Amino acid sequence: MVAAQISFVTDAQGNATELVLHQNGLEQHAKRIEEATATNIESMIARRIEGKTPSPGTEAFVRKWLASVEAGHPSYDEMTPELAQAARTQWPRTSEIIKTFGALKDVRFIRVDPQGIDIYEVDFENGKGEVSIAPLTADGKVGGLFLRNFDTPATDPATARRIANNTPSPGTEASIRRWLASVEAGQPNYDEMVPELAEAARAQWPKISERIKPFGALKTIKFLRVNPQGFDVYEADFENNKIEVTIAPLTADGKVATRFWTLLP
Secondary structure (H helix, E strand, O other): OOOEEEEEEEOOOOOEEEEEEEEOOEEEEEEOOOHHHHHHHHHHHHHHHHHOOOOOOHHHHHHHHHHHHHOOOOOHHHEOHHHHHHHHHHHHHHHHHHHOOOOEEEEEEEEEOOOOOEEEEEEEOOOEEEEEEOOOOOOOOEOOEEEEEEEOOOOOHHHHHHHHHOOOOOOHHHHHHHHHHHHHOOOOOHHHEOHHHHHHHHHHHHHHHHHHHHHOOEEEEEEEEEOOOOOEEEEEEEOOOEEEEEEOOOOOOOOEOOEEEEEOO
């Protein structure tokens, strides 16, 4: 159902030492670890969550990355190849959004989410939002970085009216329902996305599919609000989890240009 292959690296005795996922022209390596190591990792994440302790180096990277984005030269060399590829495809849209924020004022650590991801709040002159960042890799690279809940005031009258009346943009709910159904089927509907989003979504699909599998069947979707940027925010409840999905108004030809989701407590 997905154009992907998994291969295993074995030692001289035939024991598997590594798994390699081949998809979208990329190779993602996962070295085998002992069960005790996995248990230690889970315990460490639990301690970080309880103690609200960020992973070393994540705040420094967020500050450097935001400075590089503001300068118009994102620090791709400090990302893993997979993230760098996704970031490059998203750069035109990211730069367009970031320009409206103005100068960076402050970066504050908020919490560690259930997956061990550090969440920071960032304040700009004209808006604020959150940056989610995964712990750095052994060689100091960033493999997971997400911008979410970024709020800047809408400028066009139509969007301002939707915000005031809390009215969703036409087609966004139906689009989310189709997208979640396609994800559940293992065949994301890339044809309903603009090319830049589709390319980024393909690169991120292995991680997204892994994260969303344990959610179970979709139960309900409900509209929550229109955020200050004019994006519609929905809550999707599954058997085992719930997520918040943010989506921009569809393009003139009915495509999705911006969509992201976050796991709710």
